[in-house]
């Protein structure tokens with residue numbers, strides 16, 4: 001699958017690329033996406049752009065469920081998108097698994 005399907009889902013990666021703990025970063029169009037797993041092991045997707053000033057979160061320090069933005073230190077739960085500092089929460093995206101592929105629908 002190379003483009004969005006008729007429900008707007010886009011192919012992001014293989015299920016095997018998303019670690020049991022930690023983050024798999026990818027880019028869908030202009031959107032940076034962080035993929036990880038929730039406590040049940042299901043794959044979840046949130047924006048990889050920091051809501052402080054849209055810096056890329058890739059390269060940030062990971063401590064438990066938290067990623068620390070490498071630009072100015074904002075903190076977010078990378079599984080839920082919840083901000084731990086005064087920034088807005090990260091956008092979350094719908095995920096669907098088809099076979100071994102992870103499909104993500106970006107917000108519109």
Ligand code: FES
Nearest residue numbers: 050052055069072
């Ligand atoms: S861009 Fe992330 S804290 Fe400033």
